[in-house]
Amino acid sequence: MKICITSQGENLDSQVDPRFGRCQxxxxxxxxxxxxxxxxxxxxxxxxxxxxxSGQLIANKSVKAVLTGNVGPNAFQTLQTARLDVITGVxxxxxxxxxxxxxxxxxxxxxxxxxxxxxxxxxx
Amino acid sequence: xxxxxxxxxxxxxxxxxxxxxxxxxxNVQILDCDVEEPNSxxxxxxxxxxxxxVCIPVPRIDETKCNFCGKCQEVCVYNAIAVLKDKVLVFPxxxxxxxxxxxxxxxxAIKEVDKExxxxxFGKSNDIQFVHGKLNIGEAMAxxxxxxxxxxxxxxxxxxxxxxxxxxxxxxxxxxxxxxxILVTEPTPFGLNxxxxxxxxxxxxxxxxxxxxNRSDLGxxxxxxxxxxxxxxxxxxxxxxxxxxxxYSRGETxxxxxxxxKEKFQEMFRKIKxxxxx
Numbered sequence: 001m002k003i004c005i006t007s008q009g010e011n012l013d014s015q016v017d018p019r020f021g022r023c024q025x026x027x028x029x030x031x032x033x034x035x036x037x038x039x040x041x042x043x044x045x046x047x048x049x050x051x052x053x054s055g056q057l058i059a060n061k062s063v064k065a066v067l068t069g070n071v072g073p074n075a076f077q078t079l080q081t082a083r084l085d086v087i088t089g090v091x092x093x094x095x096x097x098x099x100x101x102x103x104x105x106x107x108x109x110x111x112x113x114x115x116x117x118x119x120x121x122x123x124x
Numbered sequence: 125x126x127x128x129x130x131x132x133x134x135x136x137x138x139x140x141x142x143x144x145x146x147x148x149x150x151n152v153q154i155l156d157c158d159v160e161e162p163n164s165x166x167x168x169x170x171x172x173x174x175x176x177x178v179c180i181p182v183p184r185i186d187e188t189k190c191n192f193c194g195k196c197q198e199v200c201v202y203n204a205i206a207v208l209k210d211k212v213l214v215f216p217x218x219x220x221x222x223x224x225x226x227x228x229x230x231x232x233a234i235k236e237v238d239k240e241x242x243x244x245x246f247g248k249s250n251d252i253q254f255v256h257g258k259l260n261i262g263e264a265m266a267x268x269x270x271x272x273x274x275x276x277x278x279x280x281x282x283x284x285x286x287x288x289x290x291x292x293x294x295x296x297x298x299x300x301x302x303x304x305x306i307l308v309t310e311p312t313p314f315g316l317n318x319x320x321x322x323x324x325x326x327x328x329x330x331x332x333x334x335x336x337x338n339r340s341d342l343g344x345x346x347x348x349x350x351x352x353x354x355x356x357x358x359x360x361x362x363x364x365x366x367x368x369x370x371x372y373s374r375g376e377t378x379x380x381x382x383x384x385x386k387e388k389f390q391e392m393f394r395k396i397k398x399x400x401x402x
Contacts, residue, residue: 046203047202048202048203048218049202049203049204049215049218050203052203052204052205052206052213052215052218053203055206056197056206056207056208059206059208059209074215074218077213077215078206078208078213081206081208081211081213082208082209082211
């Protein structure tokens with residue numbers, strides 16, 4: 001089974017990127033074999049609607065769940081409609097996160113964790 | 125003649141300059157295009173006689189016709205549509221109402237439906253004709269509403285446009301096709317920084333312009349130096365005065381608080397007209 005983790009780098013020792021829409025990389029990984037693909041996020045510099053764009057990108061990757069720090073309302077709606085589990089509040093390295101996920105310690109959320117525009121640099 | 129009042133930096137005194145000018149000259153129509161937070165009406169005190177709702181077209185997908193090809197999402201530069209395997213999501217608050225999605229849909233599965241974004245209100249106060257737009261709370265698309273406000277320009281009058289702050293789309297929409305633009309600034313580092321950005325916009329849009337320096341006796345002389353170097357006329361200086369601020373907080377223009385300013389505004393208007401052959 002494949003899942004997607006937002007990442008600041010392109011390997012399994014990288015830290016989780018706390019943003020969803022504007023994360024550096026999407027790591028799409030097989031939870032059993034740990035075979036993975038690191039997708040550089042093409043949407044980082046988009047003006048708006050990034051949650052929708054990134055959500056759609058991941059929805060097309062046939063993953064079961066998305067693990068990230070935070071997710072905004074538009075991304076959440078897109079991912080939920082695509083019937084993906086959304087797990088927020090995740091941090092640490094990609095490796096640690098996979099282990100936690102496999103042990104069943106991470107539970108899906110039922111709502112977005114932040115407001116629109118959260119991931120835009122310079123806004124808090 | 126269309127005269128707009130813009131600034132770059134917010135809070136420099138656009139509205140008080142626009143409304144004071146409106147009260148100093150005759151045959152005026154004033155349009156408050158700062159639709160996200162209109163406030164000219166506080167000073168002009170018009171009686172609102174009429175209003176009109178303003179809508180933009182947003183897509184509605186007919187899923188019985190849609191084959192989820194993804195064309196609409198591909199042509200939407202605002203990312204307002206997500207096409208998933210068996211579902212299309214529309215995000216109306218991201219939509220600019222451009223119509224590309226319905227135009228390009230090969231299955232004819234997209235219909236445009238109206239979504240209200242705000243209202244335009246008209247009124248009068250003595251001899252001044254008044255129009256402003258009020259964007260609905262939570263709406264992000266100011267330009268279509270500003271366009272709707274500007275549709276009511278009554279060109280035999282002297283039109284004064286109170287523009288929003290900044291240099292982005294709502295400002296461009298407000299000031300374009302103006303014959304002249306008054307840039308209100310203050311002599312502070314922020315004021316100057318944003319004035320320079322606003323000047324670049326004026327030059328790009330080819331709109332003649334001049335500067336009003338508000339609170340001109342505070343801050344430093346860098347704004348003056350900049351205007352001199354760039355050959356930008358300083359149309360008026362308004363020194364800091366507690367009385368003006370007190371009047372403002374009661375909803376009074378400068379010319380009501382300090383009537384001697386009326387002549388200064390008339391003089392500025394005359395100079396603008398003469399120097400630009402209006």
